[in-house]
Amino acid sequence: MRRLLKLALQKPELAATLLLLLMVLFFQVRSGGVFLDYNNLRGILGFLPEMALVAIGVTLLMIAGEFDLSVGSVFALSPMTMAVLMVAGWSFWPAFLVALLACVVVGLLNGWLTIWFDIPSFITTLGMMFMARSMTVVVSGGFPPRLDFELIPEHLFVAYVGPGEMFRASFLWLVAIAVIVGMLLSRTNFGNWVRATGGFLPAAQAMGIPTHRVKLACFVICSVLAGLAGIIQVLRLGSPLPSLGMGYELQAVSAAVIGGTSLSGGIGSIIGGIIGATLIRVIDNGMVMSQIDGTWFQFAVGALTIFAVVGNAWLRKRGRAMKVETDPK
Amino acid sequence: MTDPIIQVKDLHKWYSGVHALKGVSLDINRGEALGLVGDNGAGKSTLINILSGLHRPDQGQILMDGRPVDIRNPKDAMGLGIETIYQYNSMVPIMSIARNLFIGREPLKFSLGGLGWLDLKRMREDSVAAIADVDLHLRSPDALVGELSGGQRQGVAIARAMHFRSKVMILDEPTNHLSVKETNKVIGFVRGLRDQGVTAIFISHNMHHVFACCDRVVAMALGQVVLDKRIGDTSIEEVQDVL
Amino acid sequence: MRLKGLALVATLLSGTSALAQEPLDIVFTVHSGASNTFWQAVQKGFEDGCTKLAANCQMVYVQTDGSVQEQVANMEAAIARNPDALLTSIVDNNAFDDVIKRARDAGIIVIASNVDDLEGAAGNARQAFIGQGFVPAGYSLAQAQWKNMPAEGDLHILVGVSAPGQNWSEQRALGVTNFLDEQIAANPDRKITYEKIDSGTDLATVGDRVGAYLSANPNTNAYFDTGFWHAAVGRVLADRGVEPGKVLLGGFDLVPEVLEQMKAGYVQVQVDQQPYMQGFMPVMQVYLAKTVGLAPADIDTGQGIVTPDMVDAIMELSAKGLR
Numbered sequence: 001m002r003r004l005l006k007l008a009l010q011k012p013e014l015a016a017t018l019l020l021l022l023m024v025l026f027f028q029v030r031s032g033g034v035f036l037d038y039n040n041l042r043g044i045l046g047f048l049p050e051m052a053l054v055a056i057g058v059t060l061l062m063i064a065g066e067f068d069l070s071v072g073s074v075f076a077l078s079p080m081t082m083a084v085l086m087v088a089g090w091s092f093w094p095a096f097l098v099a100l101l102a103c104v105v106v107g108l109l110n111g112w113l114t115i116w117f118d119i120p121s122f123i124t125t126l127g128m129m130f131m132a133r134s135m136t137v138v139v140s141g142g143f144p145p146r147l148d149f150e151l152i153p154e155h156l157f158v159a160y161v162g163p164g165e166m167f168r169a170s171f172l173w174l175v176a177i178a179v180i181v182g183m184l185l186s187r188t189n190f191g192n193w194v195r196a197t198g199g200f201l202p203a204a205q206a207m208g209i210p211t212h213r214v215k216l217a218c219f220v221i222c223s224v225l226a227g228l229a230g231i232i233q234v235l236r237l238g239s240p241l242p243s244l245g246m247g248y249e250l251q252a253v254s255a256a257v258i259g260g261t262s263l264s265g266g267i268g269s270i271i272g273g274i275i276g277a278t279l280i281r282v283i284d285n286g287m288v289m290s291q292i293d294g295t296w297f298q299f300a301v302g303a304l305t306i307f308a309v310v311g312n313a314w315l316r317k318r319g320r321a322m323k324v325e326t327d328p329k
Numbered sequence: 330m331t332d333p334i335i336q337v338k339d340l341h342k343w344y345s346g347v348h349a350l351k352g353v354s355l356d357i358n359r360g361e362a363l364g365l366v367g368d369n370g371a372g373k374s375t376l377i378n379i380l381s382g383l384h385r386p387d388q389g390q391i392l393m394d395g396r397p398v399d400i401r402n403p404k405d406a407m408g409l410g411i412e413t414i415y416q417y418n419s420m421v422p423i424m425s426i427a428r429n430l431f432i433g434r435e436p437l438k439f440s441l442g443g444l445g446w447l448d449l450k451r452m453r454e455d456s457v458a459a460i461a462d463v464d465l466h467l468r469s470p471d472a473l474v475g476e477l478s479g480g481q482r483q484g485v486a487i488a489r490a491m492h493f494r495s496k497v498m499i500l501d502e503p504t505n506h507l508s509v510k511e512t513n514k515v516i517g518f519v520r521g522l523r524d525q526g527v528t529a530i531f532i533s534h535n536m537h538h539v540f541a542c543c544d545r546v547v548a549m550a551l552g553q554v555v556l557d558k559r560i561g562d563t564s565i566e567e568v569q570d571v572l
Numbered sequence: 573m574r575l576k577g578l579a580l581v582a583t584l585l586s587g588t589s590a591l592a593q594e595p596l597d598i599v600f601t602v603h604s605g606a607s608n609t610f611w612q613a614v615q616k617g618f619e620d621g622c623t624k625l626a627a628n629c630q631m632v633y634v635q636t637d638g639s640v641q642e643q644v645a646n647m648e649a650a651i652a653r654n655p656d657a658l659l660t661s662i663v664d665n666n667a668f669d670d671v672i673k674r675a676r677d678a679g680i681i682v683i684a685s686n687v688d689d690l691e692g693a694a695g696n697a698r699q700a701f702i703g704q705g706f707v708p709a710g711y712s713l714a715q716a717q718w719k720n721m722p723a724e725g726d727l728h729i730l731v732g733v734s735a736p737g738q739n740w741s742e743q744r745a746l747g748v749t750n751f752l753d754e755q756i757a758a759n760p761d762r763k764i765t766y767e768k769i770d771s772g773t774d775l776a777t778v779g780d781r782v783g784a785y786l787s788a789n790p791n792t793n794a795y796f797d798t799g800f801w802h803a804a805v806g807r808v809l810a811d812r813g814v815e816p817g818k819v820l821l822g823g824f825d826l827v828p829e830v831l832e833q834m835k836a837g838y839v840q841v842q843v844d845q846q847p848y849m850q851g852f853m854p855v856m857q858v859y860l861a862k863t864v865g866l867a868p869a870d871i872d873t874g875q876g877i878v879t880p881d882m883v884d885a886i887m888e889l890s891a892k893g894l895r
Binding site for chain 1: 381382383402403404407413415417418419420421422423424428431432433434435437440444445446447449
């Protein structure tokens with residue numbers, strides 16, 4: 001039993017889950033029992049898939065050893081592209097596919113520039129963040145196009161599904177994609193290559209892994225997931241504004257790190273990233289309920305986030321330090 | 330007895346303007362343990378990197394089993410049966426032993442276009458067997474390589490090379506950072522390679538280690554071969570004088 | 573003298589800037605990033621004005637929304653080119669004083685647009701302000717919405733400060749709370765309360781935060797946003813099956829999302845600051861200053877309160893970027 005606890009504490013996702021439960025409990029008490037009320041939970045679960053999908057992409061790329069700061073801008077560029085095409089007369093699915101294709105292009109550019117010119121991805125994607133945001137304004141022609149929701153299969157993306165109408169279809173997308181990417185990472189040879197590339201690039205290269213192609217693939221997956229998330233948000237909230245997704249890149253990296261992803265690569269988990277994203281949403285939402293003064297709000301969110309990361313690291317250290325007899329072999 | 334498995338003919342390599350290899354020619358005989366010595370900058374790492382597939386020669390030819398080969402990348406080298414145990418770059422510390430063993434050549438349950446589902450069971454079983462074969466007893470194939478000692482890591486690297494049936498095993502400074510006990514193990518292992526029909530290239534700056542397990546010694550300096558003799562025909566002092 | 577006067581009038585009537593040998597050179601620096609939809613209407617007004625005058629115009633946004641330092645740097649770069657005029661928003665009482673003075677000393681016309689120094693004309697050397705007074709606008713919004721609130725009983729109101737610390741947001745909120753404070757004083761027999769939160773500038777975030785607040789405070793009667801993000805709150809209410817009008821929503825700036833929500837009945841009042849005017853009028857004033865020597869004058873672009881019955885007409889204009 002003790003051994004199980006030791007193993008559990010060392011897994012970053014489990015430590016993050018513990019913290020999540022702690023936070024939920026804390027807010028439930030502070031809000032006088034309202035935090036977990038039906039409507040509020042529904043709201044959180046509606047927003048969560050959009051944040052979490054971005055976090056999944058960023059996590060995967062960080063495991064491969066690179067960063068993508070342009071996800072927030074791609075989050076806006078993708079639905080804007082789709083909306084502009086639809087206003088021009090295209091039907092939903094072709095517009096949707098072209099929007100995702102635009103994300104593929106951004107991902108390839110991010111990857112190619114980083115790898116070919118050997119510059120830190122932090123810088124490449126920082127530049128892309130500005131460029132993609134600007135492209136979004138350009139594409140919109142200055143004015144956000146109106147989407148005709150008659151032409152959009154909302155039920156596939158944002159309609160409420162399941163018992164009690166608690167979850168939206170986007171949540172199912174999140175689960176499916178989380179499973180796919182998670183399996184990709186842990187059960188395929190590609191996943192092995194991703195960890196090796198991020199974990200210790202020289203060894204990966206020396207053993208013949210096509211590290212450039214691995215990184216490129218991760219850049220593309222990251223951008224596409226961000227673009228998909230943006231489309232989902234626009235389908236949920238109705239308007240493709242050029243200002244969507246601002247600041248999401250930092251939240252996504254925070255989510256990944258809280259979930260146990262290492263900033264230096266190789267270590268991380270998809271589940272951890274999702275839990276991290278959930279934690280961030282819970283903190284943001286719960287803080288409102290806790291009657292924190294408006295001017296202290298940002299401070300409180302930041303402090304809690306630091307607490308979450310520190311708590312995570314501390315729990316893992318305790319787990320490592322636990323004295324358990326190892327089996328003599 | 331001189332049946333060359335690898336022949337290197339007049340190899341030249343330039344690195345950022347430096348002439349690192351100046352016309353190196355060498356025969357590596359089948360089943361022999363060749364010791365490669367020299368100071369830093371002598372060119373031994375460059376020669377090894379070319380044989381491992383990390384770099385390509387600017388001029389010259391490499392023959393394997395009498396046929397000219399073009400080693401474009403590490404995969405090509407491994408495909409020819411050349412396995413390298415690098416000084417620093419063999420293992421990914423944050424990954425498990427099993428995953429490191431099969432890195433880049435993972436056994437797949439089913440695959441499409443090079444990507445496929447890992448056969449984790451086989452990876453685990455084969456890892457245990459491979460490690461046992463080199464007389465190493467480790468806790469579990471799921472242990473992270475980063476948790477192992479230097480000698481244990483070397484052991485895993487060697488187990489990996491053996492598992493993939495290398496014809497030629499290159500060991501780059503394998504005894505660095507090892508304890509006395511671990512060093513003796515490695516030396517004994519290199520001697521044993523001959524019995525298994527594996528050719529070994531043993532790079533070291535420690536003359537004693539080289540003389541303890543090799544059949545032949547080649548010394549390099551400033552990008553050229555300066556000595557090439559059977560161990561029995563020379564002595565440590567002679568080699569040190571040349572360098 | 574009479575001939576000169578006739579020539580001037582003739583030029584004005586012909587509508588060309590023939591008197592000015594080269595085209596007018598005007599730069600407009602703002603405190604916002606380019607992805608803020610509101611500014612697109614301002615830019616359209618600006619560019620339309622410039623087109624009419626065949627002037628050379630440039631609008632300069634900042635990279636970091638709200639960054640005063642970046643805006644000052646942009647202004648410095650702008651006046652280095654020695655344009656005919658510098659149009660700018662003034663979001664800080666002191667940071668722009670120096671660069672504006674230097675611009676005026678160099679003979680450049682300086683007109684403030686959209687946001688003004690809190691000290692007004694006394695605050696710096698700008699020649700006029702064309703825009704909306706934020707505090708009066710907030711006051712008018714609250715006043716208009718007050719008519720829709722229940723006439724009796726307790727009231728609880730939420731005010732969402734979109735960007736705490738930023739001039740435009742704080743002042744609008746102040747206008748709203750000023751009005752509310754008056755009502756509290758005037759109605760001693762009723763329990764009227766209000767609260768301010770950091771609501772955010774991202775649609776999804778605002779929707780989530782206000783949604784959370786409403787869950788915790790189900791007796792909330794109305795929500796004021798200092799921008800247009802209450803449109804997301806309308807969505808949240810619709811998702812929860814709350815009928816339009818049960819929680820009153822009001823805010824600033826006409827963007828399509830808000831107009832949609834007005835049609836749906838969730839948003840009752842909206843303040844329009846007529847951004848097109850904020851871009852167009854300064855250009856005209858520059859022209860008049862340069863050609864006829866008229867001194868630029870203040871223009872209050874309005875506390876136009878928009879209500880649902882006006883929506884259809886506005887939507888058309890909004891699509892063309894005019895409102």
